[in-house]
Amino acid sequence: MNNSNKIILTCLIAAVGLFLIVAAVVGAMYVSASNGEIRLRNQIEAVQVDNQNEFDNMWKKISQVSQVTKAERQSVENIILGYAEGRTSATSGSFINAVREALPNISDKAFLNLQNTIIASRDSFTNRQKQLLDLKREHDNLLMTFPSSLFVGSRERIDVVIVTSSRTKESFETGEDNDVDLGL
DSSP states (O other), X not given: OOHHHHHHHHHHHHHHHHHHHHHHHHHHHHHHHHHHXXXXXXXXXHXXXXXXXXXXXXXXXXXXXXXXXXXXXXXXXXXXXXXXXXXXXXXXXXXXHHHHHHOOOOOTHHHHHHHHHHHHHHHHHHHHHHHHHHXXXXXXXXXXXXXXXXXXXXXXXXXXXXXXXXXXXXXXXXXXXXXXXXXX
């Protein structure tokens, strides 16, 4: 084998080696981008399902805490009605004293507890919604930015559900937010 054939063979081996290295790098980039997209998609779907669970949990907490105040209110009502029925012939002064003796000590703690439950639950749910939006942004970036877009850019974007109120939706559609009547 002469020197010229050795040079050609060496160049051919180097070209094949370079091609294999480039193919391995491109293959690794594809696998990385594909796995990253799949992990994000799975995480977004899991968070979305978990948000339904959190929303349900929030309303159950609020409902159960508010039932305590309803139970206390019903207890007071039952006591008053019971004394009113039993003391129809009694003088008004003795009726008031009997009601005062029988009334349970209801403080503002139940209402404060309800307010705290609502605020904490809403804040927790809002943070979960923000986390979901952040994951969607990260997923969209993966699909749209180079070089990962070469490998996974044709994959379907994920739609996330953000729970909001009809009032908020209307405000964003009209561009107006009128004063809130707190009924105070």
